[in-house]
Amino acid sequence: MEKMSVRDVDLKGKRVLMRADFNCPLDEKTGEVADDKRIRAALDTIRYILDNGGKLILMSHLGRPKGKRDPKYSLKPVAKRLGELLNKPVKMMDDTIGPEVEEAVKQMREGDVILLENTRFHSGETKNDPEFAKELAKLGDIHVNDAFGTAHRAHASNVGVANYLPSVAGFLMEKEIRYLSKVVSNPTHPYVVILGGVKVSDKIGVIKNLMKKADTILIGGAMMFTFLKALGKAVGDSLVEEDKLDLARSIIDEANEKKVELVLPIDCVIAQEMKQKAERKTVDIEEGIPMGWKGFDIGPKTVELFKEKLQNAKTIVWNGPMGVFEIKAFSDGTRAIAETLAQSDAMTVIGGGDSAAAVERFGLADKMSHVSTGGGASLEFLEGKELPGIASIKDKEG
Numbered sequence: 351m352e353k354m355s356v357r358d359v360d361l362k363g364k365r366v367l368m369r370a371d372f373n374c375p376l377d378e379k380t381g382e383v384a385d386d387k388r389i390r391a392a393l394d395t396i397r398y399i400l401d402n403g404g405k406l407i408l409m410s411h412l413g414r415p416k417g418k419r420d421p422k423y424s425l426k427p428v429a430k431r432l433g434e435l436l437n438k439p440v441k442m443m444d445d446t447i448g449p450e451v452e453e454a455v456k457q458m459r460e461g462d463v464i465l466l467e468n469t470r471f472h473s474g475e476t477k478n479d480p481e482f483a484k485e486l487a488k489l490g491d492i493h494v495n496d497a498f499g500t501a502h503r504a505h506a507s508n509v510g511v512a513n514y515l516p517s518v519a520g521f522l523m524e525k526e527i528r529y530l531s532k533v534v535s536n537p538t539h540p541y542v543v544i545l546g547g548v549k550v551s552d553k554i555g556v557i558k559n560l561m562k563k564a565d566t567i568l569i570g571g572a573m574m575f576t577f578l579k580a581l582g583k584a585v586g587d588s589l590v591e592e593d594k595l596d597l598a599r600s601i602i603d604e605a606n607e608k609k610v611e612l613v614l615p616i617d618c619v620i621a622q623e624m625k626q627k628a629e630r631k632t633v634d635i636e637e638g639i640p641m642g643w644k645g646f647d648i649g650p651k652t653v654e655l656f657k658e659k660l661q662n663a664k665t666i667v668w669n670g671p672m673g674v675f676e677i678k679a680f681s682d683g684t685r686a687i688a689e690t691l692a693q694s695d696a697m698t699v700i701g702g703g704d705s706a707a708a709v710e711r712f713g714l715a716d717k718m719s720h721v722s723t724g725g726g727a728s729l730e731f732l733e734g735k736e737l738p739g740i741a742s743i744k745d746k747e748g
């Protein structure tokens with residue numbers, strides 16, 4: 351179902367209550383915004399609202415203040431940075447709701463911007479308390495939801511308010527929905543899914559759901575060892591989820607039944623310790639990993655094999671790094687896959703917080719069709735779940 355967006359409503363003279371994701375890291379020493387990526391990501395929607403005569407009331411959470419006011423998590427530094435980026439004043443409120451905020455909103459003119467204080471200073475936010483949601487809803491005529499990163503949570507500022515105000519998607523939310531629903535429901539074939547990361551148990555939902563549509567699934571990361579061990583291979587002291595061996599076998603069987611090609615690594619990079627300086631070797635899986643050694647990356651033969659499988663793909667989804675990419679010695683596999691996707695003509699969609707971080711670290715994020723901004727939310731979307739923060743957005747009519 352298509353969702354209504356900010357483009358589909360009249361904003362002129364309206365009080366537009368927008369939920370953004372301004373959960374930015376702050377510099378511990380200066381208290382200023384250390385990385386303004388999330389603020390910049392909201393600029394398109396913000397400018398559109400202002401250009402179309404809206405009075406913009408922004409809200410977001412920052413960190414986990416546990417339902418109490420905590421100056422450490424104030425959005426003040428965000429107001430400052432946003433003002434610089436917009437080149438206009440952003441009025442910072444001392445609270446999220448209440449008479450003072452209401453008075454300030456009353457004074458607003460078209461094109462004005464107000465930022466409410468951290469929504470999580472009120473316990474009603476994460477409890478999705480209807481009273482708190484009503485207080486927020488009082489401030490607007492329309493709700494714009496651009497916080498994809500919290501879409502898997504039913505909180506007052508994204509979901510609760512939608513009971514009292516019409517809720518429409520911002521541009522960022524719209525883009526997330528467009529790409530993620532395409533790969534979940536309607537991918538162009540051949541469709542290759544690449545899965546990695548730490549645990550099979552974290553990714554069962556994703557594997558099962560994407561297997562319904564995928565032609566090929568490539569498996570790397572630490573979770574490959576649970577699959578390899580299930581097939582009787584010697585994986586040494588690599589990370590294995592012993593209680594998930596049966597599950598791995600059943601996934602392999604299910605792939606066979608569904609005629610989905612499931613591809614496991616044929617070699618890997620091993621070391622005795624997860625350290626840059628540790629002695630490293632590359633071994634074939636057939637040969638086996640000796641005891642005392644652990645696999646930390648896919649090997650060069652596997653990279654070639656995966657490249658071949660990706661060659662004719664028209665749609666590629668990637669979730670989960672191929673190895674411990676945070677350590678240079680074990681980052682080659684993840685980098686090679688990222689480079690392959692960057693050069694591919696396929697629609698390329700990256701989900702998962704660490705996968706997005708990897709692609710960004712390699713400077714390849716803008717070479718992908720879409721890098722999801724929501725870690726947990728993108729995983730739940732790929733699992734086929736309905737996210738409360740998307741369900742609450744109005745469906746397009748007709």
Ligand code: ADP
Nearest residue numbers: 547548571572645646670673674702703704705
């Ligand atoms: P995402 O956040 O993209 O969903 P995960 O959280 O599942 O990804 O996994 C990311 C982590 O997996 C990374 O921190 C990486 O270091 C780790 N990882 C990948 N391969 C291995 C491995 N062979 N051994 C240990 N950790 C690994």
Ligand code: MG
Nearest residue numbers: 702703704725
């Ligand atoms: Mg992660």
